Amino acid sequence: MKEKDIQRATSQIVEDVLEKANLKQGDIFVLGLSSSEVIGGQIGKESSQEIGEIIVKTILDILGKKGIHLAVQGCEHVNRALVVER
Template structure:
């Protein structure tokens, strides 16, 4: 069964002729503001999610969608490099960890640092992402990281989806939409999310720290 949900190498000629694009030309059309705009979106995500060192962010991105073509029809390595480098610089400054989602061809497995996989007891799978099976972003990330590997799944604390690549399966159970200052990156639609722990208890449960301290103080004898 064929599909076109993964960024494919241009020489494969995926998609109708009018959907093909020269990757260099497509990149030049969106390049000037790409890193800056993504940086602003990531800062918006951090402001909403208040990510702490050691927490995990999942990133899904289609370079084809960024340059204005349908996902899987116009891979751009150059776009992949800008996206990955911008995300990694942001993540390292915050001390957070990143998982880059591969495409459907690799069952949406994720590129992570091996130290992340070990620390989180993640199930390792094996493949080397390439533009035709994994996607431009995942393939760049694999070789940008210090010691990368592929894992089957994660439960991330937050995420950014560039081009509707469907990262929800790799977020923790209760996801909360985050609205950044931009809704697009290049031509790609952008969705972001943070997560929170499920709330437990009933009408007597307390979720606010200040209220909890007030209740505790009020229950103690003078």
């Protein structure tokens, strides 16, 4: 997938979720995903930091404009810890 395609798909998904979830300023959006699956692979087998960074940056841009915070669920290697901003 090309960067622009990932950004476009991510933006559309996030906007759809925000519309349905009715999140407001100060709320928290929780992200859990597999970069391996985004590129068509098996979970945990083809991880891509580059893909993850594109997705997170795109989401942060959208959420930041709305005053919504981002929390990210980690993988099994970190016991699926929830990482939040300070």
